[in-house]
Amino acid sequence: MKDRANGKVILIGAGPGDPDLLTVKALRIIQSADVVVFDRLVSPEIMALVPPGTRRIDVGKMPGFHTVPQEVINELLVDLAGQGLTVARLKGGDPLIFGRGSEEAAELRDAGIEVCYIPGITAAQGVAASTGVPLTHRGLATGVRYVTGHRARDASLDLDWVSLASEQTTLVVYMGAANIAEISTELMRHGLPETLPVMAVASATTPRETRLVSTLDCIAADVALADLPAPVLFVIGHVVSLYRGREADLSTALIVEPLRMHIHA
Ligand SMILES: C[S@@+](CC[C@H](N)C(=O)[O-])C[C@H]1O[C@@H](n2cnc3c(N)ncnc32)[C@H](O)[C@@H]1O
Known part of the structure; x- marks a missing residue:
């Protein structure tokens, strides 16, 4: 059973697609997180680096949505971190360049969730x-x-x-x-x-x-x-x-x- 207080979200820049362009830190977190929440822009080559047993949630296409609204993604992240999970939130490029990373971080902080960034190559x-x-x-x-x-x-x-x-x-x-x-x-x-x-x-x-x-x-x-x-x-x-x-x-x-x-x- 996870301790709720230990839940956190790490907003990770996955870079433009080539997995060799991930930072060492990004790779380390992707390989140790409890769950990976990823966008449409995250390449299949990068998703192949996620350990087979790790839960993956594709917010580029979720059941019931053509385009998943940002509020739904925010709620999902709050919920997962609230269960005490370490959430790797993978975004294409850099999360702070046209990535809505700061919007997600603000929502998470408002909900009392610990959040940090790992930059990516834009x-x-x-x-x-x-x-x-x-x-x-x-x-x-x-x-x-x-x-x-x-x-x-x-x-x-x-x-x-x-x-x-x-x-x-x-x-x-x-x-x-x-x-x-x-x-x-x-x-x-x-x-x-x-x-x-x-x-x-x-x-x-x-x-x-x-x-x-x-x-x-x-x-x-x-x-x-x-x-x-x-x-x-x-x-x-x-x-x-x-x-x-x-x-x-x-x-x-x-x-x-x-x-x-x-x-x-
Ligand atoms: C929502 S923005 C996300 C940008 C991302 N956060 C970044 O730093 O690269 C999506 C746009 O980024 C650009 N983009 C992202 N990855 C790309 C790639 N591998 N090749 C070409 N354009 C890319 C395209 O213009 C695409 O429409």
């Missing part, structure tokens, strides 16, 4: 390493911004287009696949050149990795044609001109060559 870093495209580069980008390309139903994208349309800053768009047409149009309308290079990478760092290199004026059409499988990350900016295709690839990732070779034509 998708942007995974994409940079696997494609060889840096996020900053002297002479090409003095900074980088991570933005969400997701919008709540019926709402317009709440982004500061004026400040985002900067050629000196690499723009990394998470959750942007459905809205890439609007994003690219707005960026051009606010001054970015049509020829600015853009890279879309699906399932980065996994054996399913797929890359597409295009330009701001063509990215929406190219992505629609390629029908990239989720999750997809966009890197927009001059750094993408450093993409060297297969030569840059040090992994076993599958590469779909760019549909339009604007950059290396």
Whole structure:
């Protein structure tokens, strides 16, 4: 019988997919926890590291829900930790970058549950390493911004287009696949050149990795044609001109060559 007072939740960044990109600490906790609660984005390769006897709960798909509401996940975590269990809460990438980790932590703390974080490699870093495209580069980008390309139903994208349309800053768009047409149009309308290079990478760092290199004026059409499988990350900016295709690839990732070779034509 577990002691209720010992229950805790550890919010763990599982990284972009490659299990070798897990931190040593994350692996240790995954292998010692009583229960692993995981999201859709956690790769099968990482779930294969969970010991066979450990209980697993997939909150990407729970019976009765198309998308599991955050409140239901919060209640589940409070309930499990309340039973005295050590809960490994696995999230894709880093839990504090578009991961709702801080929302879960706040709910747990309000319920008197001990909670802590283990960082993970965020998708942007995974994409940079696997494609060889840096996020900053002297002479090409003095900074980088991570933005969400997701919008709540019926709402317009709440982004500061004026400040985002900067050629000196690499723009990394998470959750942007459905809205890439609007994003690219707005960026051009606010001054970015049509020829600015853009890279879309699906399932980065996994054996399913797929890359597409295009330009701001063509990215929406190219992505629609390629029908990239989720999750997809966009890197927009001059750094993408450093993409060297297969030569840059040090992994076993599958590469779909760019549909339009604007950059290396
Ligand atoms: C809800 S956000 C979670 C981000 C995550 N917490 C992180 O730090 O990477 C989901 C988005 O992350 C991006 N993403 C996560 N993993 C990815 C991967 N392996 N390849 C490409 N994009 C990824 C996609 O843009 C996806 O729509």
